[in-house]
Amino acid sequence: MSVLTQASPTLPAATATPRTAGRFMKRTPLAILAAGALLAFVPHLGLPAFYDSLLYLALHWVVLATSWNILSGYSGYFSFGHGAFFGTGIYTSANLMARYDWPFLWTLPVAALMAALIGVALGAIVFRVKGVRGELFALLTLAITLVIGTIVVNTPLDGGSGVPLSGVPVPKIGPTQSSTFYLLALAAAVVTLLIAWGIQVSKFGAGLFAIHDDEDAAEVMGVPTYRYKLYALAISCALAGVAGGIHALFLSYVTAGEVFTITVPLTVVLMSVLGGTRHWAGPAIGAVAITGLLYSFTAADHAVAGKALIGVILIAAILFMPDGILERFRRHRRPAPSPSPVATPSAIQPPEVPARAAPVASQGEPLLRVRGLAKSFKGVRALAGVDVDVRQGEILGLLGPNGSGKSTFINVVSGHYTPSGGTIAFEGRPLDGLPAHRIAGSGIARTYQIPRPFAHLSVLQNVAIATMFGGAIRDPDTARRQAMTWLEFTGLQDKADARPDDLNLHQRKFLELARALASRPRLVLLDEVLCGLTPSEIDDAVALIRRIRDQGSTIVFVEHVMRAVMALTDRIVVFNRGELLAEGPAAEVMRRPEVMTAYLGKAHA
């Protein structure tokens, strides 16, 4: 089986044993290096210089498309700014060579650094603004290309007339000048592919794929989203900068009008989408395919007709393979999801995974202490200053009529929303002002009322993300093994390879539970996990929640299903209109007149 079909997005395939997965992990970089070594012999075949240049261009686009994909394909931050970073590399190298007589090879690290610095400066601002995602991010990066282009033209960097480089000596790396460019691009492509592969199979890559599918859910599961996006952008820009540096000398005369255009970003987007953005090899396949098509159809006499034909081929390819050539190929080999139902909790053994660090709360201190917690949304007071203590080891029911602030409480405690006022302390340590991923890392996990799985990852990968980030496991193999134990615990082991879309609501709710548990939390916040389930599914879920408590977790349980509340909770608190209305044992509190009035209205109460 080929190397391409073995590697899966983010983590090794669920069905592979750790040993086989590890073997494939080692084989992929060796295969990339071996292919690079073989291709390095091409200049010695004595082909005409034209072929060196054609292969140079193919590899040049491999570097540009693959580097674009590290940010945009993996994390989903679609950038139209790759021309700006590529252009920064071109102009850095060109100016260092033409004005300061730097040897060409020395300029490449500086080109990478300059492109990365500009990228990080942009990302440090843009990635902080929650609203700048999707098309807004794409437009903003396009604007950056135009701004940098304008600056370059109107400064001595270009001066309006371009930078001639014909006098700059080309290092003697290959037997001819054209083969030198080919070998330089080959080296850059090998390094870029190794980096793209390394990221894809690492914890970092898993975090980027989680950001792609649901950035807020990823953050709440412990992924440091801001930092990861910055790293991905810096790496992407640095590689584009190197490609630019090499291309400056290849062109031998650089002009801003040809560099800072929409052509570069559009071409890399097309190549990556054609090959497949969810795999390190996808953009390279797209780059080679499009360069090959351009050569085959536009080099002869009928260039215009050839271009039109390429357009038709690309439209057809993208229509019939919307996830790219590679994904289409891999899907044929993926086993169809099995129709087996989830196992009942009674058949499930608790997983044997190492426990997290012991709690540090002092004796008598509640696990979670919330004081005066307030949250307003543009005038809507969702929480109006509530005090809640959650004791170590209890199941605390959080009840209240619709709109009373229960989900907001969970959202604020988990860091999804910033509180408008009040304090939160977990195990004696304040959580105020901490980003959601740090709150997750401190031992708090949550589920969502409407399940929010990572749609493009398998069920196993969804849980492995929680194991890696909440549970602080670096090695994807270990994460995958532990994730499997949580799937067994929740009865989803037969669904490990399925996509969340293939699950019914019951299974999706249990996947939420498995993800929450996989980080070995000391406090689990469950937001209406029983909503929408049938009576027998509710019985399964109640049994499972009991077993979660038996594992040593403390639970805050938001629920409307009264029989489950009565069966499970040690204590309840009732919210009404964002305020604490009552607290105590469920059977007693639910009989209080003020609670019945809040639920049923005065007349019915």
Ligand SMILES: Nc1ncnc2c1ncn2[C@@H]1O[C@H](COP(=O)(O)OP(=O)(O)OP(=O)(O)O)[C@@H](O)[C@H]1O
């Ligand atoms: N993101 C938001 N933007 C604006 N208003 C919000 C937002 N989230 C919650 N609210 C408002 O805050 C109040 C409390 O909502 P919340 O979802 O916390 O209630 P709840 O008790 O969980 O209700 P339910 O039982 O229906 O889920 C409601 O009036 C709701 O409309």
